[in-house]
Amino acid sequence: MTGPMSFDYAPAPESRSVVDLRSSYGLFIDGKFADPADARSFKTVNPATEEVLAEVGEAGPADVDRAVTAARRAYTKVWGPMPGRERAKYLFRIARIVQERSRELAVAETLDNGKPIRESRDSDLPLVAAWFFYYAGWADKLEHAGLGADPRPLGVAGQVIPWNFPLMMLAWKIAPALACGNTVVLKPAETTPLTALLFADVCRQADLPPGVVNIVTGAGATGQALVEHPDVDKVAFTGSTPVGRQIARAVAGSTKRVTLELGGKAANVVFDDAPLDQAVEGIVNGIFFNQGHVCCAGSRLLVQENVHDEVLERLKRRMATLRVGDPLDKNTDVGAINSAEQLARIRALTDVGDAEGAERWSAPCELPAHGYWFAPTLFTGVSQAHRIAREEIFGPVLSVLTFRTPHEAVAKANNTPYGLSAGVWTEKGSRILWMAERLRAGVVWANTFNQFDPASPFGGYRESGYGREGGRQGLAGYLA
Amino acid sequence: MPTGASATPSRGLAEVAASEASLRRFLAGLPGVDQVGAEARAATLATRSIKTTAKATAIDLAIRMIDLTTLEGTDTEGKVRTLVAKALRPDPLDPGCPSVAAVCVYPDRVGLARQALGAASLHVASVATAFPAGRSSLVVKLRDTADAVEAGADEIDMVIDRGAFLSGRAMAVLDEIVAVKQACGRAHLKVILETGELVTYDNVRRAAWLAMLAGADFVKTSTGKVQPAATMPVTLVMLEAVRDFRAATGRQVGVKAAGGIRSSKDAIRYLVMTGEVAGNDWLDPDWFRFGASSLLNDLLLQRQRMATGHYSGPDYVTLD
Numbered sequence: 001m002t003g004p005m006s007f008d009y010a011p012a013p014e015s016r017s018v019v020d021l022r023s024s025y026g027l028f029i030d031g032k033f034a035d036p037a038d039a040r041s042f043k044t045v046n047p048a049t050e051e052v053l054a055e056v057g058e059a060g061p062a063d064v065d066r067a068v069t070a071a072r073r074a075y076t077k078v079w080g081p082m083p084g085r086e087r088a089k090y091l092f093r094i095a096r097i098v099q100e101r102s103r104e105l106a107v108a109e110t111l112d113n114g115k116p117i118r119e120s121r122d123s124d125l126p127l128v129a130a131w132f133f134y135y136a137g138w139a140d141k142l143e144h145a146g147l148g149a150d151p152r153p154l155g156v157a158g159q160v161i162p163w164n165f166p167l168m169m170l171a172w173k174i175a176p177a178l179a180c181g182n183t184v185v186l187k188p189a190e191t192t193p194l195t196a197l198l199f200a201d202v203c204r205q206a207d208l209p210p211g212v213v214n215i216v217t218g219a220g221a222t223g224q225a226l227v228e229h230p231d232v233d234k235v236a237f238t239g240s241t242p243v244g245r246q247i248a249r250a251v252a253g254s255t256k257r258v259t260l261e262l263g264g265k266a267a268n269v270v271f272d273d274a275p276l277d278q279a280v281e282g283i284v285n286g287i288f289f290n291q292g293h294v295c296c297a298g299s300r301l302l303v304q305e306n307v308h309d310e311v312l313e314r315l316k317r318r319m320a321t322l323r324v325g326d327p328l329d330k331n332t333d334v335g336a337i338n339s340a341e342q343l344a345r346i347r348a349l350t351d352v353g354d355a356e357g358a359e360r361w362s363a364p365c366e367l368p369a370h371g372y373w374f375a376p377t378l379f380t381g382v383s384q385a386h387r388i389a390r391e392e393i394f395g396p397v398l399s400v401l402t403f404r405t406p407h408e409a410v411a412k413a414n415n416t417p418y419g420l421s422a423g424v425w426t427e428k429g430s431r432i433l434w435m436a437e438r439l440r441a442g443v444v445w446a447n448t449f450n451q452f453d454p455a456s457p458f459g460g461y462r463e464s465g466y467g468r469e470g471g472r473q474g475l476a477g478y479l480a
Numbered sequence: 481m482p483t484g485a486s487a488t489p490s491r492g493l494a495e496v497a498a499s500e501a502s503l504r505r506f507l508a509g510l511p512g513v514d515q516v517g518a519e520a521r522a523a524t525l526a527t528r529s530i531k532t533t534a535k536a537t538a539i540d541l542a543i544r545m546i547d548l549t550t551l552e553g554t555d556t557e558g559k560v561r562t563l564v565a566k567a568l569r570p571d572p573l574d575p576g577c578p579s580v581a582a583v584c585v586y587p588d589r590v591g592l593a594r595q596a597l598g599a600a601s602l603h604v605a606s607v608a609t610a611f612p613a614g615r616s617s618l619v620v621k622l623r624d625t626a627d628a629v630e631a632g633a634d635e636i637d638m639v640i641d642r643g644a645f646l647s648g649r650a651m652a653v654l655d656e657i658v659a660v661k662q663a664c665g666r667a668h669l670k671v672i673l674e675t676g677e678l679v680t681y682d683n684v685r686r687a688a689w690l691a692m693l694a695g696a697d698f699v700k701t702s703t704g705k706v707q708p709a710a711t712m713p714v715t716l717v718m719l720e721a722v723r724d725f726r727a728a729t730g731r732q733v734g735v736k737a738a739g740g741i742r743s744s745k746d747a748i749r750y751l752v753m754t755g756e757v758a759g760n761d762w763l764d765p766d767w768f769r770f771g772a773s774s775l776l777n778d779l780l781l782q783r784q785r786m787a788t789g790h791y792s793g794p795d796y797v798t799l800d
Contacts, residue, residue, distance in 0.1 A: 007537065007755045007763055012529035118527060277720050278517030321756050330529035427512045447514050 009323075012330040014117045019108045021194065024055040027063055027217060028200035030070035031210025037062040042219070044193055047114035048327050048336040048371040056193045059216035064185070064225040067214040071156045071183040072231055074211030079183050080153055084140035091136030091179060093206040098129045101202065105195055109167055110327045112194040114336030114372070115290050117328050127452055128171040131470075134454035135175035138475060142180060145472050151479035153181030154257055155233035158226040160247075161196075162239045163189035163338050164293040164394075170196055172469050173236050174213060175454075180478035182234065185214045187226055189239075191339045193217040224250070232256060234478065238295070241392075241418075241463050259467025259477045261295065261459055263392040264420030266441065267413035268298030268449060269403075272307045274425035275447065280314045283398070286423060286449040288322060288334055288376050292396040293342070295464075296421035298449050300389060301378075302409055305402045312380065312400065319363040319376050326368070334396060337372040346374050346395035353379050353388040358399070384415055392418070406431065410438045419461030423449045442468075493729060497693055500651040507650060510689060513681035513717055522712035528752045535748065539783050542747040542775075543570060544765045546580040547605050547635075547736065549773050550800070551612075551704065559800070560589050564596040566798055571780050574787075580776065581765040582635060586611075587628035594632035605635035605670070609660055612674075612703035614639035618656060625663040636660070637670040637700060637736075637771075640687065642677045650690055657694035670698035670736055670769075675714045676706040684714055688721035692733050700736035704771060709739025715750060719758040732761065738771025744782040747775055773800060 024041065026033040040058040045051060059067070079087070098105065105128075106120040115124070142151050157177045161169035166188055177184050188196035196215050203213045216222055220243070227235045228250050237247050238261040251258055268286050270279050286298025303311050327335035337343040354360055358379040367373040378398040382389050388399045403409040413422055422441040424432050432446040442460045445451060452458065457473035459465060467477045496506040530538055548567045550559055563583050571577035582603035583593050590606045597604065606628035610616035616624075625636055638660050644652040661669050671691035675684050688699045699718055702709035715737045722733045735758070737750055747770060754762050762768050777797040785791050 006760050007541075007751060008534060009528065009530060010532045010534040012531045122527065274511070275514035275517065276511040278514035278521070281517055281521050330527070448516065 009331050011326070013326065014107055014110075014121075014328045014330055016107055016111065016328065019104045019111070021054055021108070021111075025193070025197045025217070026057045027059050027067070028197065028213075028215040029063070029067045030214065031204065033200070036060060042190065044112060044191065046111050046371075047191075047338050048368070050370055053111060053194065056197070056217045059187075059218045059222045059225075061225045064216055064222065064229060067185045067216050068156055068158070068226075068229050068231050070211035071185050071214055074209055075153070075155055075183040078209045079178070079212045080155075080181050082181070084142060084181070087178065087181065088136045088139035090206055090208050091132050091139060091175065094202060094208070095129050095132035095136060097202050097205050098125070098132060102126075102129065105167060105198060107328070108198055109195050110335070112192045113163065113166060114327050114338050116332040116335045117330055118332065119290060124165060124168050127454070128167050131168075131171035131175045131454045135179035138176075138472075139179040142475065142479065145475050145479070147476055147479050151180075154478060154480055155182060156231060157182045157184045157234040157236060157478065158229060158232040159184055159186040159236045160223040160226065160239065161186065161188055163192040164290060164295070166192040167195040167199065169238050170199060172238075176469070176474045177234075177236070177478050178212065180475055182478050183212045185216060185226055185232070187216050187218060187223050190217075190219040227251060234258075236467075236477065237261070244465060257477065259459075259469070260465035261467070261469060262420075262463060262465040263394075264295050264297070264418045264460065264464050265300060265390065265392055265416045266296055266298050266418075266421040266423070267300045267302050267416075267439075268423040269409050269413055269425065269435065270301065270303045270307070270311060271424075271426040271428070271431065272304045273427045274307075275427060276307070276311065276314060278447065279425040280311065280318050282423060282425060282447070282449040283315055284318055284322070287398045288319075288396050289450050291334055291337055291374070293338060293394055294450065296443060296450065297394075298421070298423050299393060299398060300413075301398055301400045302403050302412055303400065304409075305404050308402050315378070316361060316363075319378070322363055322365070322376050324363070324365040324367065324373070324375060334376055337374050337395060340372055342394065343372040343374060346393055346397060349388060349391060349393045350377065350379075350397055353382070353386065353399075356386045356388070358382045358386055358388060384412060390416065406434065410435065414438070414440045417463040420459075420464035421445065493693060497651075497654060500649075503650045503654065503690075504648065507686040507689060510685055513685055515681055518681055518716055519713045522716045522753065525753045525756060526712060526749045528749070530748050530752065535782075536786050538748045538751050539744060539779050539786065540578055541763065542744070542751060542770065543580060543779050543783070544578045545769050546776055547582045547584040547738075547769050547771045548580045548776060549584040549704070549738075549771055551584070551586060551607060555586065555589055557592055560585060560592050561596050562800060564593055564602075566776070566800065567602055568597070568600055570776055571783070572798065577780070577783065581769055584637065584771065587624060587631065587633070590628050590631035590633045603635050604633050605637055606631075606633035607637045607639075607703070609638040611637070611639055612705040614641055615643075618659060621656070622659060622663045625660050629663070629665055629667050633667055635668045635670060636664050637672055639672045639674060639703060640691065642674055645678070645683070645687055645690075654690055654694045657691055657696060661695040668697040669695065670700045670734075671696040672700045672703055672738075673718075674703055674706055675701050676708045681713065681717045684717045685721055688718050689725065692721070692725045696733060698734040698736050698769070700738055700771065702739040702771075704739035710737040710741055712749065712753060716753060716757060719754060719762070722762070723758045732767065734767040734769065735762065736769040736771055741770055741772055742774050742778060744775075744778050747779065
């Protein structure tokens, strides 16, 4: 008999020919692509290769004003007065087109964002379609949403979304807004504008009336112009807590409605009676899914002291099997960091972790020579006082802490200014309920992590923001 | 892996089987299996895309891991001879095609299989212990085993007493496996858990540990006579068990997935799972087997396609 073999997977790249990217994109305003008034543009790159994918228009205040004007006109003349059952038809149509074009959209997402094709294909795109299907179903039933007998749309929504789940965040924002009768001006993130621009084409394909969805690309200044525009009735933002604060300040004193979905530093609590192999999967999924670029990532592992060594041994063994590399390869588990800037932030914070005395361990893996990469990493010996236990790293970095009793687990889990999500791992049902009552987090997952469904409301406490997205509750942010 | 077991493995595990109470405590203390999580993990592993050179490697490895099986009341001498010939040279037109690991037959066909093999070094596996129900006295089960071994079987596939296991008599199950192992002499013992009758993954994990504690060389999912037979999640749980058992005791135990694996695609998924969950040490016919009959022909068709670039038809592989 021969000795043990290694079963090396041959490259299995998804074809990028399914997506036809143009070399430059304008802004999508009033149903048409148009160049920005002052003809400014920026480049969007593939973070896995640093290759420039396209030039994208940078919207200035005049462009934002045109977009808001178009949205207002569409709201007043077409979308606002349209019966819910008619709006639903458009949303169902969008959902179906997203499904039909899901391979193309998944490849585009992976190219622009750096996330593995397995995730964009199996997670992002199915959820995008699900979100449109779900809210399409609500459009003609709003009077049954528990928000009054005749809830009315707010008007024009200005929506600013992040780069971690570009198309999914677009769906979370646009689907409920349109179902409720609002029109939108959406600004995708500077580093990931492409799928929003492809979505503009989906809207045209669905014959959505001009002006109902407008896409303005750009950086922070564009977003600022949008949220500060006087004719915007509603501001919806997902992103960092500092920017969320700026937005809250900018709209203070106005009549604009605001929902904010901000950062997090979620605790993933593993008790000694947990199903350990599945808990390890949950820890991995909690922090390495989407390279840890997840606001609800389980970035703090709280493990019961008496199983710490065993859990860590299993976790490291599992992390060593993670396949890091080409995001378009169908067997890749962990892709590229989205930008040089984000990579620099992850490096800076992990260096602080070293300096503060935590012990770093990284999965053994070969990182590509070009692009932005960071190996899946964990820190042990972390205390509540360390910065890596307090600040959102937004990368594939796990801080491991221990606890002795359920009370200590709750106290440590809640000892953060954030409150977006938490995880509990135990075979004891009563303890799950006991923990869920006490954890200050908008979402508590039990024996699972990072599960999303359009029917389930999502959102945070305290510095993780306010308002809920998803479910019946997600309608409240777009109705009066 | 149970805490405490890892500190002083051999002594710790010897104490485990000291009494019915200690054995039950040990098995109940194994970490639980979350059904949703285990199934999700298996489903994710099933999305691996194995192409070109990796696929060619996997197909040959899968062929080498097959226990080519016929377990029918209608098995004739001719059927067994055909099976043996096919096991030795699965693709008569391609001498480069590897042999399978073993042929697997009922005890009364072992002598014939051994004779048909001649000097070839293929393993002869036999089911025993009143397969598939296992409902007979220990005396009969041991005689059944000894018969097969005397006739030339060097691998015995026994069934556990599921009735005893499910009613909480773990010690009875353990004692029976120990006795059969003794009756096997130098033959390797594969212990069939019949996971379709154990139903829960927690039971599968406990039964796998029980079999390993009793001295099993392999743990095997199913007889093939009960549905569901082998599934990805059940095999996942068993792969975790053998991995943890080796970490605790230093002894490596093999896994055999039997029943219901018919396509090359499925077989490759099991290989992916074995490599990623248990580790590359298990990617060898000594440590992982497929109990199958129709799987071989699909692997051969895929193998021919990789060589020629086109699909042939069912008439280009041999009937069993």
